[in-house]
Amino acid sequence: MPELPEVETVRRGLEKILSENPVVENVVLRRPDLREPIPESLPQVLRNQEIVSIRRRAKYLLFETPDHTIINHLGMTGTWRIAPPGSEATHDHVYFNLRGGVRLAFNDPRRFGILDLATREKVTENKWLKHLGVEPLDAEFTAESMLAKAKGRSVPVKNFIMDQKVVVGVGNIYSSEALYLAGVKPQRQACRIQLSEWKSIVKNVQKVLSRSIERGGTTLNDYRQVEGHAGNFQNHLKVYGRTGEPCRKCREPVKMKVLGGRSTYWCSKCQK
DNA sequence: AGTGCGGCCTGTCCGC
């Protein structure tokens, strides 16, 4: 589920809680087999450690102690929440008991999430992080660099901008949304996109991600902010999930087609 | 090397 805006929203929620309760007194692993096993050493490594910062890289949350980084991916259905005594839930796989009495719970029904551990000095070599491309909200994400990377790439531009080795954080929802705003058909081959079109795609990827962060992300089913609130950006989606409904600009019914195994939405009149 | 597909899991929804 969660793409960059949802992960960033969760990061901000966790940052608020951890700035007031920074010490993890202990960790409880209730179900350590997520997509890959949670490292057995995690509880002992985190015991009585201070979380000095919580960062985001791509769709990963990075909890940093003085010596270690905890790497967490929400998968499709992962959530963090404050879990007071008595609020235990099915699929609560991990608890962080914070000094001060707050308990954080990681809940993930589909268990596509990731919880991994690295030393801070080796974190960039971690298997989940080492191949990641550029951050879309950073200055290095430019039309010129996308044009260069797309050379020789025949995949649809929509799948290309979802490729985490190219640019991170853009998933199935925001790729369709950004290409709609840019007026570019999602099925066009990446290598055929002109520089002027890349300029619009870059600008609109940044715009849609920023606006979704401002609205606390997109909640379709599972995604929740740490405080339990739904996001709001689902009310601002232009094409995603709107098959057959009128385009908000030209009233043409929105089209849907599976590209690279993922549902893709576009307006056949507004996107060239 | 690049591409496309299967697999990982569970929950929900739709049609019969």
Add this chain to the structure above:
DNA sequence: TGCGGACAGGCCGCAC
């Protein structure tokens, strides 16, 4: 109402 099947926002690894 019950059941089977399709589908869901991610990402890796594998064949071609």
